[in-house]
Amino acid sequence: MANTVNALNKKITLEQALSYMEDGMTIMFGGFGGVGNPPSLIEGMLQKGLKNLTLIGNDAGFPHIGVGKLVSEGRVKKLIASHIGSNPVAGKLMTEGKLEVEFSPQGTLAERIRAGGVGLGGILVDSGIGNPFVEKGKEKVIVNGKTFLLETPLTADIAIVCGHTADHFGNLTYNTSARNTNPLVSMAGRVTIAEVDQIVETGALSPEEIVTPGVFVNAVVQSEGVNWKWAWEEK
Amino acid sequence: MGLGREIREQIARRAAKEIKAGMVVNLGIGIPTLVADFVPSSVAVMFHAENGVLGTGPSPVKGQENPNLCNAGGFPITAGVGASYFDSATAFAIIRRGKLDMTIMGALQVSKSGDLANWIVPGKRVPGMGGALELAEKAKRVIILMNHTDKYGEPKIVNECSLPLTARGCVDLIITEMAVIEVTSLGLVLKEVFKPFTVEQVMALTEAQLTVESTERS
Numbered sequence: 001m002a003n004t005v006n007a008l009n010k011k012i013t014l015e016q017a018l019s020y021m022e023d024g025m026t027i028m029f030g031g032f033g034g035v036g037n038p039p040s041l042i043e044g045m046l047q048k049g050l051k052n053l054t055l056i057g058n059d060a061g062f063p064h065i066g067v068g069k070l071v072s073e074g075r076v077k078k079l080i081a082s083h084i085g086s087n088p089v090a091g092k093l094m095t096e097g098k099l100e101v102e103f104s105p106q107g108t109l110a111e112r113i114r115a116g117g118v119g120l121g122g123i124l125v126d127s128g129i130g131n132p133f134v135e136k137g138k139e140k141v142i143v144n145g146k147t148f149l150l151e152t153p154l155t156a157d158i159a160i161v162c163g164h165t166a167d168h169f170g171n172l173t174y175n176t177s178a179r180n181t182n183p184l185v186s187m188a189g190r191v192t193i194a195e196v197d198q199i200v201e202t203g204a205l206s207p208e209e210i211v212t213p214g215v216f217v218n219a220v221v222q223s224e225g226v227n228w229k230w231a232w233e234e235k
Numbered sequence: 236m237g238l239g240r241e242i243r244e245q246i247a248r249r250a251a252k253e254i255k256a257g258m259v260v261n262l263g264i265g266i267p268t269l270v271a272d273f274v275p276s277s278v279a280v281m282f283h284a285e286n287g288v289l290g291t292g293p294s295p296v297k298g299q300e301n302p303n304l305c306n307a308g309g310f311p312i313t314a315g316v317g318a319s320y321f322d323s324a325t326a327f328a329i330i331r332r333g334k335l336d337m338t339i340m341g342a343l344q345v346s347k348s349g350d351l352a353n354w355i356v357p358g359k360r361v362p363g364m365g366g367a368l369e370l371a372e373k374a375k376r377v378i379i380l381m382n383h384t385d386k387y388g389e390p391k392i393v394n395e396c397s398l399p400l401t402a403r404g405c406v407d408l409i410i411t412e413m414a415v416i417e418v419t420s421l422g423l424v425l426k427e428v429f430k431p432f433t434v435e436q437v438m439a440l441t442e443a444q445l446t447v448e449s450t451e452r453s
Binding site: 226 | 286300309311323362401
């Protein structure tokens with residue numbers, strides 16, 4: 001990556017971004033219920049025919065919204081998420097044994113992603129103590145007399161995130177609640193690709209408004225916008 | 236599920252009475268989402284959405300939605316006075332650190348000791364626990380809004396949950412289309428019965444034993 005992208009100008013085309021992705025990769029995505037999923041990168045992944053992917057992110061979107069499309073089209077072999085309730089296709093594939101799903105409680109998942117992103121070896125969480133589904137296979141650690149589960153960090157070959165504005169260094173701002181898991185995911189990719197509504201000259205963003213420092217971002221892609229109808233929009 | 240609009244609103248209206256000024260409250264998907272509409276504007280509440288918003292405002296005017304500004308159910312919201320945006324780790328820091336005064340959510344089953352099952356029906360539906368586990372474990376008060384019975388007419392308020400638990404002993408209050416039931420250390424207490432139901436009807440459709448504290452009808 002360092003050889004192909006200028007650290008001071010990380011803007012690349014969608015095609016260049018897709019060239020980093022291969023079948024079988026682990027890809028982490030930002031977003032929550034489709035909001036904040038990067039639409040153009042996901043469309044590109046579909047077009048490219050990527051398959052056997054392991055996806056890591058909050059949820060399975062909706063069948064025709066966001067990452068849900070990758071799941072619905074059978075491109076995903078494993079999903080690490082907090083729920084798949086909004087995507088019945090994911091549930092069906094899971095029941096049929098065509099999709100492996102690993103559930104983490106939502107806040108634990110966010111912290112596992114953050115832990116991966118910030119270089120921690122694990123986190124100690126008391127959520128799900130006493131719950132056999134959550135505890136299964138996890139080491140217990142006692143700190144000051146209190147019991148915690150050792151939850152492992154998550155990282156990915158590629159992290160794809162959705163921002164509002166990026167500058168050429170990759171500094172990112174977000175749009176309202178589309179921020180959600182994006183700042184966490186942006187830190188956790190070996191290669192992080194940010195899709196944004198607008199790209200500006202480095203220096204145009206105020207240091208105060210930058211949420212993700214560009215040092216975590218390897219490449220920036222101009223978004224072509226959402227190409228789906230939201231669940232709340234009239235059909 | 237299966238409840239008409241009027242009944243859903245009746246449940247939401249009753250739940251709204253539990254919300255007091257100054258509270259920080261998380262509303263789940265479904266009937267709980269409706270609760271905000273029944274909180275008087277004179278009662279200042281900070282509504283928390285676990286995707287990363289604190290201080291959500293009234294629903295947006297149709298046609299003026301910002302598709303990026305949504306609650307955890309993916310429906311458009313607005314930012315109210317004093318609202319803030321943050322990432323999902325911070326959203327759950329608010330939950331984990333016990334900053335939520337109340338969470339209002341749905342359920343598949345609740346037991347006599349306040350155990351909550353709402354994330355999986357083995358072999359049938361496996362939606363995943365989402366944020367419900369942390370909300371149920373950590374909020375100071377957990378209020379459940381649900382049908383009194385399941386789609387087969389079987390009681391959802393039971394002695395022991397047959398479905399896998401989300402969290403143990405976490406529920407404080409249950410509001411259904413039939414009744415308001417409080418979970419106490421001595422068991423379930425029937426607080427209110429909604430018209431047109433009778434105490435006997437409520438008891439017949441509740442597996443767990445109910446102590447009848449009053450026959451208040453509302």
